[in-house]
Amino acid sequence: MAKKRVNVVTMGCSKNLVDSEVLLNQLERGKFEVVHDSNETGFDAVFVNTCGFIHDAKQESIEMILDYAEAKKRGEIDKLYVMGCLSERYQNDLERELPEVDKFFGKFDMKAMVDELKVTYHPEYIYERKITTASHFAYLKISEGCNRSCSFCAIPKMTGRHKSRTIESLVKETRYLAKKGVKELLLIAQDLSYYGIDLYGKSQLAELINQISEVEGIEWIRLHYLYPTKFPMDILPIMRENPKVCKYLDLPLQHISNPVLKNMLRHVTREETEALLARIKEEVPGVVIRTTMLVGFPGETEADFEELKEFIQETKFERLGVFPYSKEEGTYAGDKFNDKLSDEEKQERADEIMEIQQYISAELNQQKIGKEFQVIIDNTEGEFIVGRTEFDSPEVDGEVLISTEKELRKGQMVTVKITGAEDYDLYAELV
Structure with a gap:
């Protein structure tokens, strides 16, 4: 008898990808044939792991669900399930609007999803994943949720408050990944800076990095998504001295104008941000900082935008991305502030930032020739x-x-x- 086939389609970020990999492993243990992001048909079940971060990401998730709903009508797949952030936040609305979907699951319904396919759930193997990235690198999600209150962000409404995983469980997962051939480990979370505070009473990111760096086979450890507010300074000596820790920091700043930062509820000022960047560069010579900016936030004036452009030109970030602001219902900014800029004006500002960054990146790359x-x-x-x-x-x-x-x-x-x-x-x- 042929195995039943399941396709898990992942939308959005690497944190969603880890959830998909856990589900794939659980179903494979249940004797299903599993694939990830397949464009084929003929599946007994398809899970769409959705993103609910910003408007464009939500729209892409909806379009993917609709595509598979049509495939189901044509008889090309049997069951259609929806999981992840969008489903967590809008499950009741989605159930009304998309009756073609057999069942919706929230972000934390792993056991229910496995049970739906009449597979025995194995919590003891939750650290095991079916790696969908190239075999030599993998993401390690060290926590879930966020305790920050950024006014533009709806993520805490979907993920809840910050919940760290234990150091022991993460070291165990790292050993598992290393045995699978993983050499590069990318630490991810909604907020790496907060790791361990809920479990141990203080930040334990430095201790976690030290312990996983001792796992044989792991060559590079990379840190993604640290907040500038209450930045864990004790990781800097480790980055400087431990050859396994990449001199790379993903530090989303969002903006630099004090009035905008205040309205964003970032709890940091331009002066504090510049002091932090200076200390990072002083303590970790050669460090590369990746950051993200948000433009077109309600109340962002031409002067605020010019200040941001000048800051980027002066600082010369090695890596930088930018998002135009999109109103998210239920957020402080979405409820309190009047979004006066048009989508076209926001996109123009984002494009202008990326033109500046393109020039900076080209200039910095030229300096690498011969090295x-x-x-x-x-x-x-x-x-x-x-x-x-x-x-x-x-x-x-x-x-x-x-x-x-x-x-x-x-x-x-x-x-x-x-x-x-x-x-x-x-x-x-x-x-």
Whole structure:
């Protein structure tokens, strides 16, 4: 008898991806044939893991559900299930609007999803995942939820308050991932800065990094999503001295104008932000900072926007992304502030920021020509073997395109010399 087939489709962020990987493993243990993000048909069940972060992400999730609803009508799939952040926040509305969906599950309904397919749930294997990324890197979600109160953000309404996982469970999962061949570990959470406070009474991010860095097989540890407010300073000596910890920090600042920061409820000022950046760069020479900005926030004046542009030009962030503000119902900003800028004006501001950043990135990349870097090999694209430095996170940052006839395997660490540069990517040859 052929195994029943399940496809899990993931929308949104890497934190959702980890949830999908856990579900895939549980179902595979239940003797299902499982795949991730497949475009095929003929599945007994499809789970759409939705995103509810901003308007565009929510719309993409809805469109994906509708696509599979049509596939179900055509008889190409049997059962359609919806899970994740959008379902967590809008389950009642979705049930009314999308009767084609067989069942909706919230973000934390893993057992219910497994039970729905009449599979035995194994909580003792919750740390095991079916890795869907390239086999040499994986995400490690160290906590769920957020205690921050940023006025533009609806994430706490979907994830609840911050809940750290124990250090012991994360070390166990790291060992499991290392045995699977993972060399690069990307620590993720809604807020890494808060890790451990709820369990241990104080931040334990530094201790966690120390313990997982001792796991044999792990070569790089990368930190994503730290807040500038109450930043855990004790991680800086570790980044400086531990060769396994990438000199890379993902530090979303959102803005720099004090009036905008105040209305965003970020609980930090421009002066405090600049002092933090200076200390990070002083304590960790060579560190690369990735940040995210939010433009078009209600009340953002031309002067506020000009201040942000000047700050970006002066600071020269190595990595930067930008979002135009979108009103989220139920948030402080959505309820209290009048959103006067049009979507077109917000997008124009976002485009202007990215033009500035494109120039900065090109300038910084040119300075790398002639220098040597260690890179991890990701894949092959045409005539090039593609890798990344410790300063580049997969799927969001630039790549190193290596010219060589030598065979290099995924996950292999090699030293290269930079021979050329584009705005975001680098060209290199083996040393």
